[in-house]
Amino acid sequence: MKKVIILLLISMVSCKTPKVGMDQLDLENISLDFNVDGFYADEIYKAVTFKKEQENQAALLQKWGGFHEVVLDTIYDDDNNEQKLLAIEYKMPSSAEGDSLGYYGNKYFDKVEMLKSSEGNLMALLASAFVIGEEDGQVAVSEYKDLLQYLTGKYGKPMIEKDAFYNKQTMYSWSLDDRVVVTTSNAIIVDFFGSEQDEAEQQNVIETKLFVIDKAHKALLTEKIEEGEWLMLR
DSSP: OHHHHHHHHHHHHHTOOOOTTTSOEESTTOOTTOOHHHHHHHHHHHHHHHHHOGGGHHHHHHHHTOOOOOEEEEEEEEETTEEEEEEEEEEOSOOOTTOOOEEETTEEESEEEEEEETTSOEEEEEEEEEEESHHHHHHHHHHHHHHHHHHHHHHOSOEEEEOTTTSOSEEEEEEOSSEEEEEEEEEEEEEEOSSSSSOOEEEEEEEEEEEEEEGGGHHHHHHHOOSGGGGGGO
């Protein structure tokens, strides 16, 4: 009986759904049957509760230690004037540098967003990491080179092309048995404002993106979804 109980406990632990902010998501080995709802559920609950409990917001933040904002968006296909649900998008409008919500190899990402199909399956995920400042930017460039080396060593020579929307970012992609892995990194100059009276301070920002796409949904993703970061994949 003890052996049975132990085996059940091991099974329960192994099947536990990762949670945003509590578990670092293994993006390399993520299952395409991943429980998208379960991953974001706690943070969505916190956001809804926070908005309702306006008088207790400070206490809630102290209790939770903060929360990650997650916004749901439904994406429809207007076909013959009949709206057909294509996907549900779990977006993170903001992120904190160095939050480390997920990782691929030794590269960590501070934001993870996902698309869920109308059947409830993971269609694709987008992990993003950004750093501000020249010194941290140099580290980010080195980390990205390491990521490309890791992916090339594991999956072989990538396909290299410009992104479909901006046509200026270099995209590296690998087609695997059941998924496609795509990554890009871009350096930009961003104006930061301290207050209304302050002049804008320009900072170097390096943003690295990594997509993991279910091959079964790739055509729908690239041909039908016409918004957000997913446009880069068209």
